[in-house]
Amino acid sequence: MNQPATQRTRVMVVFGGRSSEHSISCATAGGVLGAIDRDRYEVIPVGITRDGAWVLEADDPEGFQLNPESLPEIVDNGTRIMLPDTVNSREVFVDENGARRSLGVIDMVFPILHGPFGEDGTVQGMLDLVGLPYVGSSVFAASAGMDKHYTKLILKHAGIKVADGVTITERRWMHEPEQVRAELIDAVGFPMFVKPARAGSSVGVSKVHDASEIDEALRVAFLEDDHLLVEKAVIGREVEIAILESMPGERPRASVAGEIKLSGAEFYDFAAKYLNGPGVELECPAALMDAELAEMQELGIRAFEALGAAGLSRVDFFLTEDGFVINEVNTMPGFTPISMFPKCWQASGLSYPELITELLEVALAHDREQLARRERSLAAR
Secondary structure: OOOOOOOOOOEEEEEEOOOOOHHHHHHHHHEEEEEEEEOOOEEEEEEOOOOOOOOEEEOOHHHHOOOOOOOOHHHHHOOOEEOOOOOOOOEEEEEOOOOEEEEEOOOEEEEOOOOOOOOOOHHHHHHHHHHOEEOOOOHHHHHHOHHHHHHHHHHHHHHOOOOOOEEEEHHHHHHHHHHHHHHHHHHHHHOOEEEEOOOOOOOOOOOOOOHHHHHHHHHHHHHOOOEEEEEOOOOOEEEEEEOOOOOOOOOOEEEEEEEEEOOOOOOOOOHHHOOOOOOOOEEOOOOOOHHHHHHHHHHHHHHHHHHHHEEEEEEEEEEEEEEEEEEEEEOOOOOOOOOOOHHHHHHOOOOOOHHHHHHHHHHHHHHHHHHHHHHHHHHHO
């Protein structure tokens, strides 16, 4: 039996959003809504339409299942979520046909948003402004982690090896196409990967085999962002590790590793990640020696700390003949039940429902610490 709502922690789960990863966010929400501990948490499901409207959604996990023929989507139902207008209150309201109704005081926001306008620090900044605590990285880490160019700069400065590549802006491509083509051929070589700097789920990513494919790959990537990363294809095993923030004063934790094994697919694309596309197998735990796993876990935690990340991240590596190379860091990784992040933690002994509880309880503990710090600061003035 569920406890009365007043005795449960009230969690506002926010999903959908304006990015091209809208449907993946909805699918993640479906998984979370279906697995969250209802005896412990009262859930307020809030969807963001592709146009940016915040609406009160139905608490229906089945309505957000991934279907290749009909991807889930937030539809504007006319309701509007009203966030607090002062940091002195955490009460959230909904406007329904002109009638204002309280949804209660929010204890924690779980923004399971992927891509721009959600994973990139924008929503985090808005929540900070109104004083609502949330799961995951704050503005800087979310923004830096979202942008592959700046992620690499930060990790390099921290002494962590990253995949080599060059950054190309749309403005430069428009004015110097011949020079850009020549630079990519000379500095990167084939095969190369072209990636939007601020997109995830492999959206806009292309593998380029020769010069004839460069223009189309850049066109597709520039549909998602105004600057992009071009990297030489790395020869090595694709391995990933999941990082969780710990309680205040404790170091982050790393899961066992997972491995992406390609058996026909060119690379780990959107269909393979979320639609069970052919030619890709996820193996977790990955077959690594103890020393390799320990090194990978340490590198993953160092990357998490270098970015100043919080909550959760997935760190993607190549294991080459020369050792580990970080490909990217995802501060709000795919979180569907079949995604690599929860699979790695399940293989580490933490079930999907337990993982959700862990994320929420750690975030709540850090919020209590922040409130105590604020009170001490105010008292000292």
